Amino acid sequence: xxxxxxxxxxxxxxxxxxxxxxxxxxxxxxxxxxxxxxxxxxxxxxxxxxxxxxxxxxxxxxxxxxxxxxxxxxxxxxxxxxxxxxxxxxxxxxxxxxxxxxxxxxxxxxxxxxxxxxxxxxxxxxxxxxxxxxxxxxxxxxxxxxxxxxxxxxxxxxxxxxxxxxx
Amino acid sequence: xxxxxxxxxxxxxxxxxxxxxxxxxxxxxxxxxxxxxxxxxxxxxxxxxxxxxxxxxxxxxxxxxxxxxxxxxxxxxxxxxxxxxxxxxxxxxxxxxxxxxxxxxxxxxxxxxxxxxxxxxxxxxxxxxxxxxxxxxxxxxxxxxxxxxxxxxxxxxxxxxxxxxxxxxxxxxxxxxxxxxxxxxxxxxxxxxxxxxxxxxxxxxxxxxxxxxxxxxxxxxxxxxxxxxxxxxxxxxxxxxxxxxxxxxxxxxxxxxxxxxxxxxxxxxxxxxxxxxxxxxxxxxxxxxxxxxxxxxxxxxxxxxxxxxxxxxxxxxxxxxxxxxxxxxxxxxxxxxxxxxxxxxxxxxxxxxxxxxxxxxxxxxxxxxxxxxxxxxxxxxxxxxxxxxxxxxxxxxxxxxxx
Numbered sequence: 001x002x003x004x005x006x007x008x009x010x011x012x013x014x015x016x017x018x019x020x021x022x023x024x025x026x027x028x029x030x031x032x033x034x035x036x037x038x039x040x041x042x043x044x045x046x047x048x049x050x051x052x053x054x055x056x057x058x059x060x061x062x063x064x065x066x067x068x069x070x071x072x073x074x075x076x077x078x079x080x081x082x083x084x085x086x087x088x089x090x091x092x093x094x095x096x097x098x099x100x101x102x103x104x105x106x107x108x109x110x111x112x113x114x115x116x117x118x119x120x121x122x123x124x125x126x127x128x129x130x131x132x133x134x135x136x137x138x139x140x141x142x143x144x145x146x147x148x149x150x151x152x153x154x155x156x157x158x159x160x161x162x163x164x165x166x167x
Numbered sequence: 168x169x170x171x172x173x174x175x176x177x178x179x180x181x182x183x184x185x186x187x188x189x190x191x192x193x194x195x196x197x198x199x200x201x202x203x204x205x206x207x208x209x210x211x212x213x214x215x216x217x218x219x220x221x222x223x224x225x226x227x228x229x230x231x232x233x234x235x236x237x238x239x240x241x242x243x244x245x246x247x248x249x250x251x252x253x254x255x256x257x258x259x260x261x262x263x264x265x266x267x268x269x270x271x272x273x274x275x276x277x278x279x280x281x282x283x284x285x286x287x288x289x290x291x292x293x294x295x296x297x298x299x300x301x302x303x304x305x306x307x308x309x310x311x312x313x314x315x316x317x318x319x320x321x322x323x324x325x326x327x328x329x330x331x332x333x334x335x336x337x338x339x340x341x342x343x344x345x346x347x348x349x350x351x352x353x354x355x356x357x358x359x360x361x362x363x364x365x366x367x368x369x370x371x372x373x374x375x376x377x378x379x380x381x382x383x384x385x386x387x388x389x390x391x392x393x394x395x396x397x398x399x400x401x402x403x404x405x406x407x408x409x410x411x412x413x414x415x416x417x418x419x420x421x422x423x424x425x426x427x428x429x430x431x432x433x434x435x436x437x438x439x440x441x442x443x444x445x446x447x448x449x450x451x452x453x454x455x456x457x458x459x460x461x462x463x464x465x466x467x468x469x470x471x472x473x474x475x476x477x478x479x480x481x482x483x484x485x486x487x488x489x490x491x492x493x494x495x496x497x498x499x500x501x502x503x504x505x506x507x508x509x510x511x512x513x514x515x516x517x518x519x520x521x522x523x524x525x526x527x528x529x530x531x532x533x534x535x536x537x538x539x540x541x542x543x544x545x546x547x548x549x550x551x552x553x554x555x556x557x558x559x560x561x562x563x564x565x566x567x568x569x570x
Contacts, residue, residue, distance in 0.1 A: 009462075009466070012462070013466065017539070020539065024470060024539075024543065027469060027470045027473045027474060028466040028467070028469050028470045029466070029469065030469045030473075158212055160210065162203075162206050162208060162210070163192065163196075163206070164192060164195045164196050164201060164203045164205060164206070164516055165188055165191055165192040165195050165196075165203065165205035165206065165516055165518060166188070166192075166205070166206055166207045166208060167186060167188050167207050167294065167295045167296070167344075167522075
């Protein structure tokens with residue numbers, strides 16, 4: 001779908017921060033509140049804006065630390081539907097947070113989150129490997145999150161170092 | 168027996184006025200929790216790949232002098248950039264000089280072209296250092312006022328009125344600091360006619376060239392007949408967010424640059440070697456970052472212009488830079504009073520327009536090179552401040568009606 005420059009501008013503002021009031025977006029793109037509201041509705045209806053989640057650093061919350069693993073999966077594609085069938089069987093599991101088809105040494109890349117390591121181990125051995133067409137799995141546990149979706153986690157050293165007033 | 172120190176100092180230096188911003192800086196710096204709209208530099212940190220290139224240069228031991236006008240490799244990148252971006256052609260070998268910031272390039276220009284008593288027209292409101300640099304080079308700065316009524320655009324008539332037999336040059340700055348005003352090709356062409364007619368030179372400060380929001384930028388040097396009369400000043404500070412690097416450059420006809428190189432030789436030798444490697448990377452590989460910063464400023468410009476007008480501060484929409492220059496005349500205060508009271512009452516720092524010359528009186532300079540969150544908060548505070556002024560005024564009116 002081809003978007004107008006104004007629609008692209010609204011998208012880009014929302015991508016940075018979707019909590020910004022629609023009144024302010026209207027000022028930023030030199031448009032009316034009604035027009036911006038309509039643009040946002042259209043983008044939502046078209047599923048271009050898919051959802052508005054918050055990016056949370058759960059590792060800072062006691063009792064909420066998650067274990068994250070990335071799993072490389074090799075599968076045999078099925079005649080007619082390719083990888084789509086097996087992908088669907090995998091992404092339906094709620095513990096799977098992302099799933100991509102990849103080029104290279106393996107086919108599917110899965111991100112999975114669980115409370116404990118054994119929970120993830122159980123998913124791999126009981127659910128994932130037993131799916132027909134899954135040939136092999138390699139599981140990598142994530143040790144630390146430095147940057148996610150363009151956002152740097154942890155201490156931000158990029159504070160404003162400028163003088164208060166300058167010519 | 169030693170005399171008072173004052174008596175040893177140069178009369179010219181003693182007579183230089185300290186920057187009008189200085190006083191305000193001291194006040195603002197003494198208050199905690201200030202939101203500053205007083206900063207004349209980008210809020211972005213230099214793109215990482217540029218920083219990385221300078222780090223690598225240090226690691227590899229590039230710690231020597233370079234050629235006086237800068238690394239040839241950098242000058243080649245600069246001429247390619249000027250050609251591609253503004254359609255002007257310069258020879259990297261003898262028409263380009265890399266300087267310690269655009270300020271040094273302006274200094275070199277005045278020193279190279281001015282004889283004692285030569286006059287230079289400074290278009291006001293103007294950046295604080297132009298007039299002092301003319302004075303230091305032995306020339307005489309002549310202020311030319313522009314007006315709010317046409318968005319602070321310089322007109323040919325305004326120049327004509329200021330020209331004397333001693334006028335040597337005009338300092339043009341588009342987009343302008345502090346008004347943000349941008350002159351398009353048509354407007355520049357009209358100015359060029361006057362320049363031609365009176366046989367003048369133009370020192371064209373194009374440091375904000377990458378930051379225009381409505382039109383494609385036109386370099387004064389690209390206007391027909393103006394190439395030979397123009398010293399083009401540009402740099403990395405604003406467009407590439409590299410203010411602290413102090414890296415600028417100038418491009419001019421060879422007879423000018425030849426002389427300027429001599430001055431550079433005897434004063435600073437060359438710009439820092441390792442930083443020039445950063446600048447090469449900037450021109451080669453980071454233009455997409457410049458574009459993304461420009462988009463971000465544009466949004467903020469739209470936001471602040473409309474927000475200021477909504478709270479009752481009359482503000483024109485500037486075509487470039489990251490400043491807006493609203494009128495505060497309706498408050499009856501001087502721009503210094505307004506800035507000081509706003510700072511004390513609501514902790515928002517802006518720069519009084521009077522710091523940029525007489526015609527800046529009655530205006531304030533607000534820089535929107537700060538985060539959207541900060542801008543939103545600043546606008547809340549300015550709104551509250553304006554309301555408090557209005558209610559004070561209506562109280563005074565009621566009181567005087569009673570008496």
